[in-house]
Amino acid sequence: MAVKFLKPLADASQFPTPSVTATPKFRLSDLDIAQHTKGDVRETIFTRNGRGAIGIAGTALRKENRKNVILIPAYHCPALVEPFIWLDYEIRFYPVRSDLSIDLNLLEKEISSGDVTHCVVVRYFGFGQNNNDVIQFLHSQPVEIIEDCAHSLFRFVDHFADSGKQVPDVSASICSINKILPTIDGGALYLKHKYEAELTHVGWVEEAKACAFIVGIPQRVAKIKALFKKTEVEPTQHNADPSEEDMHLRYFQPIDLASASYRHTKTIFCHSNLTDIRKQRRDNFEFIVKNIDNPEVGNALFQQLENEDIPYVIPFLLQDEKYFFDLRKKGIQILRWEEVAVSDCSVSQDYRSRLIQIPCHQQLSTSQLNFIVDTFNQLRP
Ligand SMILES: Cc1ncc(COP(=O)(O)O)c(C=O)c1O
Known part of the structure; x- marks a missing residue:
């Protein structure tokens, strides 16, 4: 039977630019060239x-x-x-x-x-x-x-x-x-078994542009230009839109099968301090889960971390999906999987609106952690 994905329930354009983002931003100071x-x-x-x-x-x-x-x-x-x-x-x-x-x-x-x-x-x-x-x-x-x-x-x-x-x-x-x-x-x-995937790297000009993007150069230039033009500038979108013919697939593009990552992505992968990041993510999870106390709004799906768990986000089950909108309007980039495919699994169909993902990444500051906790605790039914 053909797969039928459900339509999104919300659109990011409905919400303000988040002050707490779902994922970390690049900072040169986080790289540790000495370690691998x-x-x-x-x-x-x-x-x-x-x-x-x-x-x-x-x-x-x-x-x-x-x-x-x-x-x-x-x-x-x-x-x-x-x-x-x-x-x-x-x-x-x-x-x-x-x-x-x-x-x-x-x-x-x-x-x-x-x-x-x-x-x-x-x-x-x-x-x-x-x-x-x-x-x-x-x-x-x-x-x-x-x-x-x-x-x-x-x-x-x-x-x-x-x-x-x-x-x-x-x-x-x-x-x-x-x-x-x-x-x-x-x-x-x-x-497990060797397979020669033929992957192509982007050219060096494209690589250089991506490096400039990651350290924020084109974004800063755009802001300066906007000051002179006195017009609002939309943030630069780095990824190209999917081609017309593949529009029925919203996320996957066949070119992904033949594309290597940027070369500098591998450098960041190899020289990030994974030991620190593991600890930071676990600490952030524990802080947030311990301090959110508003059962009328919902509960973290997992209250504790096992030894090998390093959270990407904190899955949190809302009592009512309306809180998703409240949280996004407050500027926390909460995500959820709205577009699951139609299936007989009642949990998945329910979780598309009620299971949300709270950021807990390694760059959250103490004030951001407190902001997340306070925002949850102040929500009222
Ligand atoms: C469980 C899972 N698998 C695979 C993917 C695809 O990863 P990517 O976004 O890097 O293509 C995602 C993210 O969208 C995911 O959440």
Whole structure:
């Protein structure tokens, strides 16, 4: 059956420019050239984005001369699903429980149809859920396992870093770099079996322009020009619009399959102080979760961090979706997955409006952390 994504429920243009952004901004001072991200990143393919990495995995793992049927969790963003639509996989959604863990009995039932060839496992928001059990279970099934670490860069890095640690036995693992680190683009892909993805870097002029963008030069020039013209200038949009013919896919562009990340994205990936970032994100999570106390508004989905959890955001379940609008109007860049595909999973259909993502990134200042907490605590039904 064709996948039908639900329409967005809100538009960013309805809200003011956020004072607390969802992701960190580039600061030269955060780079540590003396240190290098542990592990063998030579095993990693650096792609334009996470969806490109997913698409390359889908290409490398596609079965010839038979139908490719993939199981994807019903709670997702379209960017995870669209590459498989483009690659002509048959997509089936499996349900998630209210804590985003997976019911293995239901998953087994899906696989018992006998024609499933692939299964995606998502490590939501940097948390483990019961994904290790899911992967363990899938080992007994004749399916290719694609691990989505889009939110779990640290887990992805750990696959290569600690030789003592058990690397999960998956056919592919992907992550999305610019969700955690201050880069313009970036996906990373690990494939168990060697596959020569032919990726093209942008030219050096384009690379230089992107470097200028990341340190804010064109934005500053635009502001100065605006002062002279006395007109409002829209912030520069760096990404090109999808081409006309691919407009039915909102996020994935086929060119992503052939595009390497910017070269400097890899530099930022390798020279960011991941130890500090891990700690900062965990500390921010604990501060926010401990201090928000307004159950009439909602509760954090997870109250505690397990040892390996490094949050990308704080998933928070609202009692009523109206609070999403209140929070955005106050200038906190709260995100949510509004466009999940239609499925039988009632949790996913409900969470598209009620499960929100609170920023907890490494650059939040003490006053921003207090602002987030106070804003939540001051909301009234
Ligand atoms: C779970 C998940 N997988 C994959 C992706 C795709 O990552 P990217 O935005 O880097 O293409 C996203 C983000 O949109 C995501 O949230």
